[in-house]
Amino acid sequence: MTALSDVGDPLTKLDPDGFAALYDRHFAEIYGYVAARLGRQVADEVAADTFLTAYRKRHSFDPARGEVRPWLYGIATRLVSDHRRSETRRLRALLRLPADGEAENGHEDRVATRVDAAGVQGRLAAALAELSDGDRDALLLVALAGLTHEETARALDIPAGTVGSRLNRARRKVRAALGGSNPLEESNG
């Protein structure tokens, strides 16, 4: 979506206005991603930390390797990984969530309004909680951030093939939770 050219010069040459533009362009979506994983309260800090970290690490951004967006999501995912317990807590809360979506931080954080059955929703939350961290990272970068396999590979700095196998495994478990096939029948891989 956002090529480096969208923000002008390479990051190392960005002036304060340039970095502000980068922030303005991407903060809301990075926040949405982090809040979806950790809840709003933690996201208030972590989403902003993503950009502070990006600024400090701007010298390590290599435009030859791709776009800004996967790079930012990679940083955000790293920060999320330091809050695994918040993520687990949030998924546990979703397990108990009534179907009408009463959530931790009031109406703005309402979730699950379109997942109609509490049972399905609970199973889905449980499936997400049970994924390995690496599998969950790959799945949520695709599902929430809409990254391609290639971009996910760059964000996580793993080979594209690894993204593929992580996604396959994660999506199989999610589909099973949604009432699809039995994961035990497809557990090789």
Place this chain on the structure above:
Amino acid sequence: MDDLTAVRDLLGAPRPSAEVTAAGRDRLLALVAEPPVRPLPKARRAARPALRAALWSTTALVLAGAAATTVVIASGGAPRAPGLVPGVTAPTEEPSAQRILLAAAASAAKSPSSGTYWARRVTTGTQLLDPTNQYVIEQRFASEEWLSQVPGKQSWSISQYLGAVPATPADEAAWRAAGSPRPWVWPGHEDNGQVFPGMRVEDQPGPREVNRRTGRGTRPFLVKMPLTQAELDSLPTAAEPLRAYLEERITGFAKKWPTIDLNAEMDARVTAACFEIIGHVPTSPQVRSATYQLLSTLPGITATGTVTTPSGQSGQGLVYRRAEAAEIGLEIHLTIDPETGLPLAEQSTSTEQTASGAPVKLVSTTTYDQIGFTDEAPRLS
């Protein structure tokens, strides 16, 4: 339903509030506006929330976050950190927070009211788990601000990374058992490219970095907004007018952000602003005195007794607690010397898990080596 859509619907993608967006932007711009200091990424685990960044970054960043960064997010439990050593005074002899604050108010009024510079020198110790999550290491930083009070005289920022060591004797034993690795290097991505290298914590100190501060970079912050010299000069010198001024400033700030519930938050925000003044703002003795007087009238501050700071100074501990959520408390720990009215240390605590699943308390402590007006000059070499 598509499985990816179901995941999206379950987790949602909340929009940030205007306040959160603006606060993050302010923090970023404060960082970007900083004069260059020692490259920080390799010396820091990026994942700690704002406070850890603020603790050893420069004041602009600390102050840009205002309440959010001086209010420490702690994970509950009693504050009993390695950084500050509680004294042995019998509990019955401990003065109340109010008495400590009033004593500080009286002392602060007598401190120097002018000088060539307003100087703030601090040492920060930040704890983190080693790359294998088995023991705790502590990084130390020194930073100095020298804000010129004389027209035409240069202001300075000075910073130095002081190295890292295992935090306690027990941590040192665990470090030795692990083969005494140093520096500490986290598995990163150097092998696969340059996009996101792993973190590296150097054990050895870095060079002393001296930077000029000019223009807006010399302005202190109060309630997330920079203070002009005119505003600084006109800060109220009595508690009630100061409270009115801070409430007005906070109300002005909150106007833009309807999500702030001032009815519920005003006392907390005024308290946070008072802590900002004491620890970060170059003000007159009269304003500092008024700030302590104002704090003595605010709810929620309790005394924790006599404590000894990492630099060996003895002071009185104060903690400000505010229940914010079932699982998370907001806390400010401040140690002051009631006989001078000066802050001695600030502290934050977070709880992490070791590889074996045991909870471990990680402490960040900022120790004040100097704060106030002085005719001394900074060491620029």
